[in-house]
Amino acid sequence: MSPIFTQARTMDSDLVVLILIPSASLSAANRSKSGVISVQEGLYGRTDAEICKEGRPPQQLANTACSQAGAVDVLKSSCNGRNRCNIRASNGVFGDPCFGTYKYLKVLYTCEKSGMISVQEGLYGRTDPEICNEGRPPQQLANTECSQEGALDVLKSRCNGKKTCELNVDVFRTSDPCVGIFKYLETNFTCLPPNTFHVLACEDSLAHLSCDEWKVISVRKAIYGRLDQTTCIFERPPSQVQNDECKSKVTSVVANSCNGKNSCTIRVSNGAFGDPCGGTYKYLKVFYKCNCGVPERLLLLGLARVRSVALVLPRPPLPLEGVRGPPWALLLGCHVVSSGALARPTDKATV
Structure with missing residues (x-):
């Protein structure tokens, strides 16, 4: 059975929903090839009796409250920031949240066309008495070995692959790593450029x-x-x-x-x-x-100036008017050039 696929257009990205049967492979791709995947939601299990039901007995479809915890984190870790992504929809990858139920993988992702966040480090607690200390009594600043376990995972899950990210510190207050200490949230992230x-x-x-x-x-x-x-x-x-x-x-x-x-x-x-x-x-x-750029093997070939080789090059992505290059160059900024002369998309390049 082929994957069930639907797509909806948004203002600045493509919002895509993919649903796959077990043992199929997710092949998420940015169709414009000008941005990167950003997974928004993910489900491995069953929440609908009608999806992926063909040829299955009723008992394999009855449980519609089946969802594997952490499935979206697996998807984000494997796919965010990539132009294309393949991942197998199976118990071996995600675990088995409901034995005996026929499951599917459902993914909602966008194709972002600008830079994205990549969280490197994260802390909720206190490791420095000087940070966020204004108006606080000394006893609330004394413990500088206070760190909430799992804070980095929360930051990555909520922010990686996004252009902007807003967080309320309440999401970290599931437990208190140091009672009576005034805590802060600190993160170190990089902004990855498109592509x-x-x-x-x-x-x-x-x-x-x-x-x-x-x-x-x-x-x-x-x-x-x-x-x-x-x-x-x-x-x-x-x-x-x-x-x-x-x-x-x-x-x-x-x-x-x-x-x-x-x-x-x-x-x-x-x-x-x-x-x-x-x-x-x-x-x-x-x-x-x-x-x-020039793939390594072709660059070496060009430098040797082997003039008897003719290559039929594919149509480049941009017009070539005004593009020139040295005799040994096959590609310059993704434009085809040949012997220092202009080369049009359908020309043969001779080295």
Whole structure:
């Protein structure tokens, strides 16, 4: 059965709802290719007896109060900030919230056309006596080792992938990490530009980076370790996911392997990146852009000035009037050039 798909147009983005049957793969994509995915809502379970019911006995459709906790976090972690995303709708990925019920995956996402928030650090509590201290008695500022567990996860869940984000600190007051202490919310985030892609891969798996044709990878940031207790936790004991302050900056390692290539695959392991925290199950998070440029193999070919090779190039995305380049260049700013002369979209480029 094909995925059920509906789409509605909004002011500055495409609002898309996808519903998939179990074991199907979510393939979310920004159809305009000018922005990135931002997951808004996600459900794995069953809340409607009519959806994905074909060929199923009544007992598999009866439970319509079935929803897996944390499904939207899995989707956001896998898809936010990417131009396209694939994720399998299965119990193996999301867990089984209602045994014996035939479930489906429902996702609501937008394709954002401008920069997006990426939360790096978050604190609700107090670690400094000078911050937010005006008019407060000393006893309310004394404890500087106060931190609410899970504050970073709340910030990421509510803000990552959005252009703007507003929070009421009441969402952190589910418990009090330090009674009698005047607390504050502190966050560190970056603003990722449009067309910045995000790849996340668990330890002992493969990370795949790729760009559209005639574009090359440019790695902006890469981290190996663990910064939360919700990513890459399937079938892992608590002891392996508790340390969420484990971080090794591996940007140069990933860049050396992938920069200048159209696609790149890296094994996520301690052997490749070292072990920043023994006994903790880690993951790799990479942010990269796809820049206009010459794929490495063609650049080398061009520099060798092999003049007997003719390449039929695809139609470039922009008009080519006035674009010139050196004899060895095949691409310049995503425009095709050949032997220093003008090249039109249907021309052959001869090196």
